[in-house]
Amino acid sequence: MGILEGKKILVTGVLTDASIGFHVARVAQEQGAEVVLTAYPRPTLTARTAKRLPTGRDNPPPVVELDVTNAEQLAGLADELRGHGFDRLDGVVHAIGFAPQTALGGNFLETTWEDVAIALHSSAYSLKSLTMACMPLMKEGGSVVGLDFDATKAWPVYDWMGVAKAGLESCSRYLAKYLGPQGIRVNLVAAGPLATMAAKSIPGFEGMTEMWPQVAPLGWDIKDSEPTARACAALLSDWFPATTGEIVHVDGGLHAVGAA
Structure with a gap:
Protein backbone atom coordinates (compact mmCIF):
# COMPACT_ATOMS: atom_id res chain seq x y z
CA MET A 1 0.00 0.00 0.00
CA GLY A 2 1.38 3.40 -1.02
CA ILE A 3 1.46 6.56 1.07
CA LEU A 4 -1.26 8.14 -1.10
CA GLU A 5 -3.59 5.14 -1.19
CA GLY A 6 -7.19 6.26 -1.71
CA LYS A 7 -6.37 9.94 -2.12
CA LYS A 8 -7.65 12.12 -4.92
CA ILE A 9 -5.03 14.54 -6.24
CA LEU A 10 -5.25 17.38 -8.76
CA VAL A 11 -2.00 18.05 -10.62
CA THR A 12 -1.37 21.10 -12.79
CA GLY A 13 1.47 21.87 -15.18
CA VAL A 14 1.62 18.62 -17.15
CA LEU A 15 2.59 19.35 -20.75
CA THR A 16 5.11 16.66 -21.70
CA ASP A 17 6.72 13.77 -19.86
CA ALA A 18 9.60 16.13 -19.05
CA SER A 19 7.27 18.33 -16.98
CA ILE A 20 7.80 18.18 -13.22
CA GLY A 21 4.03 17.87 -12.88
CA PHE A 22 4.11 14.69 -14.97
CA HIS A 23 6.54 13.04 -12.57
CA VAL A 24 4.53 14.18 -9.55
CA ALA A 25 1.43 12.63 -11.12
CA ARG A 26 3.38 9.46 -11.91
CA VAL A 27 4.70 9.04 -8.37
CA ALA A 28 1.27 9.90 -6.95
CA GLN A 29 -0.30 7.10 -9.00
CA GLU A 30 2.46 4.69 -8.01
CA GLN A 31 1.69 5.53 -4.39
CA GLY A 32 -2.01 4.74 -4.80
CA ALA A 33 -3.58 8.10 -5.63
CA GLU A 34 -6.30 8.79 -8.16
CA LEU A 45 -0.97 17.53 -25.73
CA THR A 46 -1.61 17.01 -22.01
CA ALA A 47 -4.17 14.30 -22.85
CA ARG A 48 -1.59 12.49 -24.98
CA THR A 49 1.02 12.81 -22.24
CA ALA A 50 -1.45 11.48 -19.66
CA LYS A 51 -1.45 8.14 -21.49
CA ARG A 52 2.21 7.69 -20.50
CA LEU A 53 1.35 7.63 -16.81
CA PRO A 54 1.28 4.28 -14.94
CA THR A 55 -2.46 3.83 -15.52
CA GLY A 56 -1.62 3.60 -19.21
CA ARG A 57 -3.35 4.31 -22.49
CA ASP A 58 -6.49 2.41 -21.52
CA ASN A 59 -7.14 4.30 -18.31
CA PRO A 60 -5.46 7.72 -18.39
CA PRO A 61 -6.50 10.31 -15.81
CA PRO A 62 -9.10 12.88 -16.84
CA VAL A 63 -7.81 16.18 -18.20
CA VAL A 64 -9.57 19.46 -17.43
CA GLU A 65 -8.74 22.63 -19.34
CA LEU A 66 -7.77 25.37 -16.88
CA ASP A 67 -6.10 28.73 -17.33
CA VAL A 68 -5.38 29.84 -13.76
CA THR A 69 -5.65 33.49 -14.81
CA ASN A 70 -9.19 32.93 -16.15
CA ALA A 71 -11.76 33.74 -13.46
CA GLU A 72 -14.59 31.98 -15.31
CA GLN A 73 -12.67 28.71 -15.63
CA LEU A 74 -11.61 28.88 -11.99
CA ALA A 75 -15.22 29.45 -10.89
CA GLY A 76 -16.33 26.35 -12.79
CA LEU A 77 -13.44 24.09 -11.75
CA ALA A 78 -15.16 22.32 -8.84
CA ASP A 79 -18.20 21.42 -10.95
CA GLU A 80 -15.94 20.29 -13.79
CA LEU A 81 -14.07 17.98 -11.42
CA ARG A 82 -17.30 16.59 -9.99
CA GLY A 83 -18.29 15.73 -13.56
CA HIS A 84 -15.20 13.52 -13.74
CA GLY A 85 -16.06 11.72 -10.52
CA PHE A 86 -13.96 13.84 -8.18
CA ASP A 87 -16.43 14.70 -5.45
CA ARG A 88 -13.54 15.61 -3.16
CA LEU A 89 -9.86 16.52 -3.35
CA ASP A 90 -7.23 15.46 -0.84
CA GLY A 91 -4.38 17.26 -2.55
CA VAL A 92 -3.56 19.96 -5.08
CA VAL A 93 -0.25 20.39 -6.89
CA HIS A 94 0.60 23.86 -8.23
CA ALA A 95 3.28 23.33 -10.88
CA ILE A 96 2.66 26.54 -12.81
CA GLY A 97 5.04 29.32 -13.73
CA PHE A 98 5.17 31.71 -16.65
CA ALA A 99 6.85 34.99 -17.53
CA PRO A 100 7.14 36.76 -20.89
CA GLN A 101 10.59 36.59 -22.48
CA THR A 102 11.02 40.31 -21.82
CA ALA A 103 10.91 39.57 -18.08
CA LEU A 104 13.83 37.11 -18.26
CA GLY A 105 17.38 36.82 -19.49
CA GLY A 106 18.89 39.98 -18.02
CA ASN A 107 16.10 42.38 -18.99
CA PHE A 108 15.17 43.15 -15.38
CA LEU A 109 15.65 46.93 -15.58
CA GLU A 110 13.75 47.26 -18.85
CA THR A 111 10.75 45.01 -18.19
CA THR A 112 7.42 46.82 -18.30
CA TRP A 113 4.80 46.53 -15.58
CA GLU A 114 2.44 44.83 -18.03
CA ASP A 115 4.87 41.93 -18.45
CA VAL A 116 5.72 41.84 -14.76
CA ALA A 117 2.00 41.66 -13.96
CA ILE A 118 1.64 38.59 -16.20
CA ALA A 119 4.51 36.85 -14.38
CA LEU A 120 3.11 37.64 -10.93
CA HIS A 121 -0.45 36.66 -11.84
CA SER A 122 0.53 33.38 -13.51
CA SER A 123 3.25 32.30 -11.11
CA ALA A 124 2.35 33.67 -7.65
CA TYR A 125 -1.26 34.84 -7.34
CA SER A 126 -2.36 31.66 -9.11
CA LEU A 127 -1.43 29.62 -6.02
CA LYS A 128 -4.14 31.46 -4.12
CA SER A 129 -6.69 31.43 -6.95
CA LEU A 130 -6.19 27.71 -7.70
CA THR A 131 -6.42 26.82 -4.01
CA MET A 132 -9.62 28.79 -3.56
CA ALA A 133 -11.14 27.20 -6.67
CA CYS A 134 -10.47 23.78 -5.15
CA MET A 135 -11.74 24.66 -1.67
CA THR A 152 16.24 34.08 -1.35
CA LYS A 153 18.86 34.95 -3.98
CA ALA A 154 18.97 37.02 -7.15
CA TRP A 155 19.83 34.42 -9.77
CA PRO A 156 21.40 35.29 -13.13
CA VAL A 157 18.81 35.60 -15.94
CA TYR A 158 15.87 34.55 -13.71
CA ASP A 159 14.91 38.19 -13.16
CA TRP A 160 11.17 38.81 -12.67
CA MET A 161 10.43 35.11 -12.38
CA GLY A 162 12.61 35.22 -9.28
CA VAL A 163 10.45 38.04 -7.95
CA ALA A 164 7.36 36.00 -8.78
CA LYS A 165 8.77 33.02 -6.88
CA ALA A 166 9.35 35.28 -3.88
CA GLY A 167 5.69 36.21 -4.13
CA LEU A 168 4.79 32.52 -4.37
CA GLU A 169 6.71 31.82 -1.18
CA SER A 170 5.00 34.63 0.69
CA CYS A 171 1.60 33.62 -0.69
CA SER A 172 2.09 30.07 0.55
CA ARG A 173 2.77 31.32 4.07
CA TYR A 174 -0.39 33.45 4.12
CA LEU A 175 -2.45 30.57 2.74
CA ALA A 176 -0.99 28.35 5.46
CA LYS A 177 -2.05 30.92 8.06
CA TYR A 178 -5.61 31.34 6.83
CA LEU A 179 -6.36 27.77 5.77
CA GLY A 180 -4.77 25.93 8.68
CA PRO A 181 -7.95 26.13 10.79
CA GLN A 182 -9.72 24.24 7.98
CA PRO A 203 17.72 32.67 -22.01
CA GLY A 204 21.03 31.76 -20.39
CA PHE A 205 19.52 29.26 -17.94
CA GLU A 206 22.10 26.66 -18.98
CA GLY A 207 24.63 28.61 -16.89
CA MET A 208 22.84 27.51 -13.73
CA THR A 209 22.45 23.93 -14.90
CA GLU A 210 26.21 23.73 -15.49
CA MET A 211 27.08 25.24 -12.11
CA TRP A 212 24.61 23.34 -9.93
CA PRO A 213 26.08 19.80 -10.06
CA GLN A 214 29.53 21.20 -9.24
CA VAL A 215 28.43 23.16 -6.15
CA ALA A 216 25.61 21.07 -4.64
CA PRO A 217 27.02 18.85 -1.84
CA LEU A 218 24.97 15.85 -3.02
CA GLY A 219 25.49 16.65 -6.68
CA ALA A 234 5.45 12.99 0.80
CA LEU A 235 3.95 16.41 1.48
CA LEU A 236 0.68 15.33 -0.12
CA SER A 237 0.55 12.32 2.18
CA ASP A 238 -0.43 12.05 5.83
CA TRP A 239 3.22 11.76 6.87
CA PHE A 240 3.48 15.54 7.45
CA PRO A 241 0.29 16.19 9.43
CA ALA A 242 1.65 19.17 11.39
CA THR A 243 3.76 20.83 8.68
CA THR A 244 2.51 23.90 6.83
CA GLY A 245 4.03 27.11 5.49
CA GLU A 246 7.26 25.19 4.87
CA ILE A 247 9.70 25.19 1.95
CA VAL A 248 11.40 21.84 1.38
CA HIS A 249 14.59 22.23 -0.65
CA VAL A 250 15.27 19.42 -3.11
CA ASP A 251 18.37 20.83 -4.74
CA GLY A 252 21.27 18.61 -3.73
CA GLY A 253 21.89 20.96 -0.80
CA ALA A 260 32.42 26.04 -4.24
Missing part, protein backbone atom coordinates in the same frame (compact mmCIF):
# COMPACT_ATOMS: atom_id res chain seq x y z
CA VAL A 35 -5.15 11.73 -10.26
CA VAL A 36 -6.84 14.41 -12.34
CA LEU A 37 -4.81 16.76 -14.53
CA THR A 38 -5.43 20.33 -15.57
CA ALA A 39 -4.13 21.58 -18.89
CA TYR A 40 -3.15 24.89 -20.45
CA PRO A 41 -2.51 26.01 -23.14
CA ARG A 42 -2.63 22.69 -25.08
CA PRO A 43 -5.15 20.25 -23.55
CA THR A 44 -4.72 17.77 -26.41
CA PRO A 136 -15.32 23.43 -2.26
CA LEU A 137 -13.87 19.93 -2.70
CA MET A 138 -11.53 20.11 0.30
CA LYS A 139 -14.05 20.33 3.11
CA GLU A 140 -12.25 17.57 5.00
CA GLY A 141 -8.88 19.31 4.71
CA GLY A 142 -5.96 18.29 2.58
CA SER A 143 -2.58 19.33 1.25
CA VAL A 144 -1.57 21.97 -1.28
CA VAL A 145 1.97 21.66 -2.67
CA GLY A 146 3.59 24.21 -4.96
CA LEU A 147 6.77 23.98 -7.04
CA ASP A 148 9.29 26.67 -6.17
CA PHE A 149 12.78 27.84 -7.09
CA ASP A 150 14.76 29.34 -4.20
CA ALA A 151 13.81 33.03 -4.07
CA GLY A 183 -7.17 21.44 8.05
CA ILE A 184 -5.47 22.48 4.82
CA ARG A 185 -1.67 22.42 4.74
CA VAL A 186 0.22 24.56 2.21
CA ASN A 187 3.88 23.84 1.47
CA LEU A 188 6.40 24.35 -1.32
CA VAL A 189 9.14 22.21 -2.82
CA ALA A 190 12.09 24.30 -4.00
CA ALA A 191 13.74 22.16 -6.65
CA GLY A 192 17.07 22.69 -8.30
CA PRO A 193 17.11 23.38 -12.05
CA LEU A 194 15.55 20.62 -14.11
CA ALA A 195 15.50 20.05 -17.86
CA THR A 196 11.89 21.07 -18.50
CA MET A 197 10.47 22.98 -21.45
CA ALA A 198 9.90 25.97 -19.17
CA ALA A 199 13.53 26.02 -18.03
CA LYS A 200 14.83 25.73 -21.56
CA SER A 201 12.83 28.82 -22.52
CA ILE A 202 14.83 31.03 -20.13
CA TRP A 220 22.57 17.30 -9.01
CA ASP A 221 21.13 15.64 -12.10
CA ILE A 222 19.09 18.09 -14.16
CA LYS A 223 17.41 15.18 -15.96
CA ASP A 224 16.16 13.46 -12.80
CA SER A 225 12.82 14.74 -11.50
CA GLU A 226 12.30 11.74 -9.22
CA PRO A 227 13.61 13.36 -5.99
CA THR A 228 11.38 16.40 -6.51
CA ALA A 229 8.34 14.26 -7.29
CA ARG A 230 8.91 12.10 -4.21
CA ALA A 231 9.11 15.18 -1.98
CA CYS A 232 5.80 16.40 -3.38
CA ALA A 233 4.22 13.00 -2.78
CA LEU A 254 23.08 23.95 -2.80
CA HIS A 255 20.84 26.35 -0.86
CA ALA A 256 22.83 25.57 2.30
CA VAL A 257 26.34 26.34 1.03
CA GLY A 258 28.28 29.25 -0.39
CA ALA A 259 30.63 29.26 -3.34
Whole structure:
Protein backbone atom coordinates (compact mmCIF):
# COMPACT_ATOMS: atom_id res chain seq x y z
CA MET A 1 0.00 0.00 0.00
CA GLY A 2 1.38 3.40 -1.02
CA ILE A 3 1.46 6.56 1.07
CA LEU A 4 -1.26 8.14 -1.10
CA GLU A 5 -3.59 5.14 -1.19
CA GLY A 6 -7.19 6.26 -1.71
CA LYS A 7 -6.37 9.94 -2.12
CA LYS A 8 -7.65 12.12 -4.92
CA ILE A 9 -5.03 14.54 -6.24
CA LEU A 10 -5.25 17.38 -8.76
CA VAL A 11 -2.00 18.05 -10.62
CA THR A 12 -1.37 21.10 -12.79
CA GLY A 13 1.47 21.87 -15.18
CA VAL A 14 1.62 18.62 -17.15
CA LEU A 15 2.59 19.35 -20.75
CA THR A 16 5.11 16.66 -21.70
CA ASP A 17 6.72 13.77 -19.86
CA ALA A 18 9.60 16.13 -19.05
CA SER A 19 7.27 18.33 -16.98
CA ILE A 20 7.80 18.18 -13.22
CA GLY A 21 4.03 17.87 -12.88
CA PHE A 22 4.11 14.69 -14.97
CA HIS A 23 6.54 13.04 -12.57
CA VAL A 24 4.53 14.18 -9.55
CA ALA A 25 1.43 12.63 -11.12
CA ARG A 26 3.38 9.46 -11.91
CA VAL A 27 4.70 9.04 -8.37
CA ALA A 28 1.27 9.90 -6.95
CA GLN A 29 -0.30 7.10 -9.00
CA GLU A 30 2.46 4.69 -8.01
CA GLN A 31 1.69 5.53 -4.39
CA GLY A 32 -2.01 4.74 -4.80
CA ALA A 33 -3.58 8.10 -5.63
CA GLU A 34 -6.30 8.79 -8.16
CA VAL A 35 -5.15 11.73 -10.26
CA VAL A 36 -6.84 14.41 -12.34
CA LEU A 37 -4.81 16.76 -14.53
CA THR A 38 -5.43 20.33 -15.57
CA ALA A 39 -4.13 21.58 -18.89
CA TYR A 40 -3.15 24.89 -20.45
CA PRO A 41 -2.51 26.01 -23.14
CA ARG A 42 -2.63 22.69 -25.08
CA PRO A 43 -5.15 20.25 -23.55
CA THR A 44 -4.72 17.77 -26.41
CA LEU A 45 -0.97 17.53 -25.73
CA THR A 46 -1.61 17.01 -22.01
CA ALA A 47 -4.17 14.30 -22.85
CA ARG A 48 -1.59 12.49 -24.98
CA THR A 49 1.02 12.81 -22.24
CA ALA A 50 -1.45 11.48 -19.66
CA LYS A 51 -1.45 8.14 -21.49
CA ARG A 52 2.21 7.69 -20.50
CA LEU A 53 1.35 7.63 -16.81
CA PRO A 54 1.28 4.28 -14.94
CA THR A 55 -2.46 3.83 -15.52
CA GLY A 56 -1.62 3.60 -19.21
CA ARG A 57 -3.35 4.31 -22.49
CA ASP A 58 -6.49 2.41 -21.52
CA ASN A 59 -7.14 4.30 -18.31
CA PRO A 60 -5.46 7.72 -18.39
CA PRO A 61 -6.50 10.31 -15.81
CA PRO A 62 -9.10 12.88 -16.84
CA VAL A 63 -7.81 16.18 -18.20
CA VAL A 64 -9.57 19.46 -17.43
CA GLU A 65 -8.74 22.63 -19.34
CA LEU A 66 -7.77 25.37 -16.88
CA ASP A 67 -6.10 28.73 -17.33
CA VAL A 68 -5.38 29.84 -13.76
CA THR A 69 -5.65 33.49 -14.81
CA ASN A 70 -9.19 32.93 -16.15
CA ALA A 71 -11.76 33.74 -13.46
CA GLU A 72 -14.59 31.98 -15.31
CA GLN A 73 -12.67 28.71 -15.63
CA LEU A 74 -11.61 28.88 -11.99
CA ALA A 75 -15.22 29.45 -10.89
CA GLY A 76 -16.33 26.35 -12.79
CA LEU A 77 -13.44 24.09 -11.75
CA ALA A 78 -15.16 22.32 -8.84
CA ASP A 79 -18.20 21.42 -10.95
CA GLU A 80 -15.94 20.29 -13.79
CA LEU A 81 -14.07 17.98 -11.42
CA ARG A 82 -17.30 16.59 -9.99
CA GLY A 83 -18.29 15.73 -13.56
CA HIS A 84 -15.20 13.52 -13.74
CA GLY A 85 -16.06 11.72 -10.52
CA PHE A 86 -13.96 13.84 -8.18
CA ASP A 87 -16.43 14.70 -5.45
CA ARG A 88 -13.54 15.61 -3.16
CA LEU A 89 -9.86 16.52 -3.35
CA ASP A 90 -7.23 15.46 -0.84
CA GLY A 91 -4.38 17.26 -2.55
CA VAL A 92 -3.56 19.96 -5.08
CA VAL A 93 -0.25 20.39 -6.89
CA HIS A 94 0.60 23.86 -8.23
CA ALA A 95 3.28 23.33 -10.88
CA ILE A 96 2.66 26.54 -12.81
CA GLY A 97 5.04 29.32 -13.73
CA PHE A 98 5.17 31.71 -16.65
CA ALA A 99 6.85 34.99 -17.53
CA PRO A 100 7.14 36.76 -20.89
CA GLN A 101 10.59 36.59 -22.48
CA THR A 102 11.02 40.31 -21.82
CA ALA A 103 10.91 39.57 -18.08
CA LEU A 104 13.83 37.11 -18.26
CA GLY A 105 17.38 36.82 -19.49
CA GLY A 106 18.89 39.98 -18.02
CA ASN A 107 16.10 42.38 -18.99
CA PHE A 108 15.17 43.15 -15.38
CA LEU A 109 15.65 46.93 -15.58
CA GLU A 110 13.75 47.26 -18.85
CA THR A 111 10.75 45.01 -18.19
CA THR A 112 7.42 46.82 -18.30
CA TRP A 113 4.80 46.53 -15.58
CA GLU A 114 2.44 44.83 -18.03
CA ASP A 115 4.87 41.93 -18.45
CA VAL A 116 5.72 41.84 -14.76
CA ALA A 117 2.00 41.66 -13.96
CA ILE A 118 1.64 38.59 -16.20
CA ALA A 119 4.51 36.85 -14.38
CA LEU A 120 3.11 37.64 -10.93
CA HIS A 121 -0.45 36.66 -11.84
CA SER A 122 0.53 33.38 -13.51
CA SER A 123 3.25 32.30 -11.11
CA ALA A 124 2.35 33.67 -7.65
CA TYR A 125 -1.26 34.84 -7.34
CA SER A 126 -2.36 31.66 -9.11
CA LEU A 127 -1.43 29.62 -6.02
CA LYS A 128 -4.14 31.46 -4.12
CA SER A 129 -6.69 31.43 -6.95
CA LEU A 130 -6.19 27.71 -7.70
CA THR A 131 -6.42 26.82 -4.01
CA MET A 132 -9.62 28.79 -3.56
CA ALA A 133 -11.14 27.20 -6.67
CA CYS A 134 -10.47 23.78 -5.15
CA MET A 135 -11.74 24.66 -1.67
CA PRO A 136 -15.32 23.43 -2.26
CA LEU A 137 -13.87 19.93 -2.70
CA MET A 138 -11.53 20.11 0.30
CA LYS A 139 -14.05 20.33 3.11
CA GLU A 140 -12.25 17.57 5.00
CA GLY A 141 -8.88 19.31 4.71
CA GLY A 142 -5.96 18.29 2.58
CA SER A 143 -2.58 19.33 1.25
CA VAL A 144 -1.57 21.97 -1.28
CA VAL A 145 1.97 21.66 -2.67
CA GLY A 146 3.59 24.21 -4.96
CA LEU A 147 6.77 23.98 -7.04
CA ASP A 148 9.29 26.67 -6.17
CA PHE A 149 12.78 27.84 -7.09
CA ASP A 150 14.76 29.34 -4.20
CA ALA A 151 13.81 33.03 -4.07
CA THR A 152 16.24 34.08 -1.35
CA LYS A 153 18.86 34.95 -3.98
CA ALA A 154 18.97 37.02 -7.15
CA TRP A 155 19.83 34.42 -9.77
CA PRO A 156 21.40 35.29 -13.13
CA VAL A 157 18.81 35.60 -15.94
CA TYR A 158 15.87 34.55 -13.71
CA ASP A 159 14.91 38.19 -13.16
CA TRP A 160 11.17 38.81 -12.67
CA MET A 161 10.43 35.11 -12.38
CA GLY A 162 12.61 35.22 -9.28
CA VAL A 163 10.45 38.04 -7.95
CA ALA A 164 7.36 36.00 -8.78
CA LYS A 165 8.77 33.02 -6.88
CA ALA A 166 9.35 35.28 -3.88
CA GLY A 167 5.69 36.21 -4.13
CA LEU A 168 4.79 32.52 -4.37
CA GLU A 169 6.71 31.82 -1.18
CA SER A 170 5.00 34.63 0.69
CA CYS A 171 1.60 33.62 -0.69
CA SER A 172 2.09 30.07 0.55
CA ARG A 173 2.77 31.32 4.07
CA TYR A 174 -0.39 33.45 4.12
CA LEU A 175 -2.45 30.57 2.74
CA ALA A 176 -0.99 28.35 5.46
CA LYS A 177 -2.05 30.92 8.06
CA TYR A 178 -5.61 31.34 6.83
CA LEU A 179 -6.36 27.77 5.77
CA GLY A 180 -4.77 25.93 8.68
CA PRO A 181 -7.95 26.13 10.79
CA GLN A 182 -9.72 24.24 7.98
CA GLY A 183 -7.17 21.44 8.05
CA ILE A 184 -5.47 22.48 4.82
CA ARG A 185 -1.67 22.42 4.74
CA VAL A 186 0.22 24.56 2.21
CA ASN A 187 3.88 23.84 1.47
CA LEU A 188 6.40 24.35 -1.32
CA VAL A 189 9.14 22.21 -2.82
CA ALA A 190 12.09 24.30 -4.00
CA ALA A 191 13.74 22.16 -6.65
CA GLY A 192 17.07 22.69 -8.30
CA PRO A 193 17.11 23.38 -12.05
CA LEU A 194 15.55 20.62 -14.11
CA ALA A 195 15.50 20.05 -17.86
CA THR A 196 11.89 21.07 -18.50
CA MET A 197 10.47 22.98 -21.45
CA ALA A 198 9.90 25.97 -19.17
CA ALA A 199 13.53 26.02 -18.03
CA LYS A 200 14.83 25.73 -21.56
CA SER A 201 12.83 28.82 -22.52
CA ILE A 202 14.83 31.03 -20.13
CA PRO A 203 17.72 32.67 -22.01
CA GLY A 204 21.03 31.76 -20.39
CA PHE A 205 19.52 29.26 -17.94
CA GLU A 206 22.10 26.66 -18.98
CA GLY A 207 24.63 28.61 -16.89
CA MET A 208 22.84 27.51 -13.73
CA THR A 209 22.45 23.93 -14.90
CA GLU A 210 26.21 23.73 -15.49
CA MET A 211 27.08 25.24 -12.11
CA TRP A 212 24.61 23.34 -9.93
CA PRO A 213 26.08 19.80 -10.06
CA GLN A 214 29.53 21.20 -9.24
CA VAL A 215 28.43 23.16 -6.15
CA ALA A 216 25.61 21.07 -4.64
CA PRO A 217 27.02 18.85 -1.84
CA LEU A 218 24.97 15.85 -3.02
CA GLY A 219 25.49 16.65 -6.68
CA TRP A 220 22.57 17.30 -9.01
CA ASP A 221 21.13 15.64 -12.10
CA ILE A 222 19.09 18.09 -14.16
CA LYS A 223 17.41 15.18 -15.96
CA ASP A 224 16.16 13.46 -12.80
CA SER A 225 12.82 14.74 -11.50
CA GLU A 226 12.30 11.74 -9.22
CA PRO A 227 13.61 13.36 -5.99
CA THR A 228 11.38 16.40 -6.51
CA ALA A 229 8.34 14.26 -7.29
CA ARG A 230 8.91 12.10 -4.21
CA ALA A 231 9.11 15.18 -1.98
CA CYS A 232 5.80 16.40 -3.38
CA ALA A 233 4.22 13.00 -2.78
CA ALA A 234 5.45 12.99 0.80
CA LEU A 235 3.95 16.41 1.48
CA LEU A 236 0.68 15.33 -0.12
CA SER A 237 0.55 12.32 2.18
CA ASP A 238 -0.43 12.05 5.83
CA TRP A 239 3.22 11.76 6.87
CA PHE A 240 3.48 15.54 7.45
CA PRO A 241 0.29 16.19 9.43
CA ALA A 242 1.65 19.17 11.39
CA THR A 243 3.76 20.83 8.68
CA THR A 244 2.51 23.90 6.83
CA GLY A 245 4.03 27.11 5.49
CA GLU A 246 7.26 25.19 4.87
CA ILE A 247 9.70 25.19 1.95
CA VAL A 248 11.40 21.84 1.38
CA HIS A 249 14.59 22.23 -0.65
CA VAL A 250 15.27 19.42 -3.11
CA ASP A 251 18.37 20.83 -4.74
CA GLY A 252 21.27 18.61 -3.73
CA GLY A 253 21.89 20.96 -0.80
CA LEU A 254 23.08 23.95 -2.80
CA HIS A 255 20.84 26.35 -0.86
CA ALA A 256 22.83 25.57 2.30
CA VAL A 257 26.34 26.34 1.03
CA GLY A 258 28.28 29.25 -0.39
CA ALA A 259 30.63 29.26 -3.34
CA ALA A 260 32.42 26.04 -4.24
